[in-house]
Amino acid sequence: MTxxxxxxxxxxxxxxxxxxxxxxxxxxxxxxxxxxTWANLEMVTGFFVxxxxxxxxxxxxxxxxxxxxxxxxxxxxxxxQEAGNLELAKQITEIANAYPEKALLRRRIAHSKCAxxxxxxxxxxxxxxxxxxxxPEHLALEVIHIxxxxxxxxxxxxxxxxLLKYVDNAGFFxxxxx
Numbered sequence: 001m002t003x004x005x006x007x008x009x010x011x012x013x014x015x016x017x018x019x020x021x022x023x024x025x026x027x028x029x030x031x032x033x034x035x036x037t038w039a040n041l042e043m044v045t046g047f048f049v050x051x052x053x054x055x056x057x058x059x060x061x062x063x064x065x066x067x068x069x070x071x072x073x074x075x076x077x078x079x080x081q082e083a084g085n086l087e088l089a090k091q092i093t094e095i096a097n098a099y100p101e102k103a104l105l106r107r108r109i110a111h112s113k114c115a116x117x118x119x120x121x122x123x124x125x126x127x128x129x130x131x132x133x134x135x136p137e138h139l140a141l142e143v144i145h146i147x148x149x150x151x152x153x154x155x156x157x158x159x160x161x162x163l164l165k166y167v168d169n170a171g172f173f174x175x176x177x178x
Contacts, residue, residue: 001043002007002056005175009065012143013171014118014126014141014143017119018118018119018120019115019117019118019119019126020117020118020119020122021115021116021117022114022116023047023117023170024112024117024122026112026168027117027122027125027146028151030146030149030150031109031125031149031170032148033149033153034109034122034153034156035106035109036090037138037152037153037156037157037160038103038106038152038156040156040157041067041157041159041160041163044160044163044164044167045072045073045163046060046061046064046065046149047060047130047163047167048072048073048076048163048166049064049072049073049075049076049108050063050140051166051167052079053075053076053079054082054135060153061074068098068099069099069103070096070097070099070100070103073092073095073096073097073099073165074093076092077096078087078092080092087093088166091162094159095162098155101111102152102155102156105106105144105148105149105152106152108127108129108142108144109149111129111132112127112128112129112142113127113128113129113130114126114127115128117177118143123145123146123147124141124143124144124146125143125144125145125146126142126169127141127142127143127144128141128142137172
């Protein structure tokens, strides 16, 4: 397993009580924004790949609905290359390649225990993923600066807006729904 975040030299301080279990409202809002923004990205990616492959939304959902965003984007990029749209294919490949690292933050929220924030550093969110770290009997503890979650929201929003430009012309959406 490759480490995505730096080791935590102050894990003992957290274990000894440097932890506020109740998340501040502003932190909750950022974490919720990550989930909702990434859900929007998931939706528009499905529509994008369906549009690129000239599928109606139902067919696209059947074929790609449960696939990872990166897999959908790679499939769309391949189709764009085959169609000669090399510039857009390159952009989509770059997005697909960046996705795994960016998605880690969404996954941390969705698949880990959020233990709280550091009392001494309330802009640090503490997660307890169910993963072994180091020698036996050591489970992982991750502390992630809130700015990384803000960056994940910005990235997902930018990609969503980029893909939406291409989806809008397909007429998939209800008026006012994006």
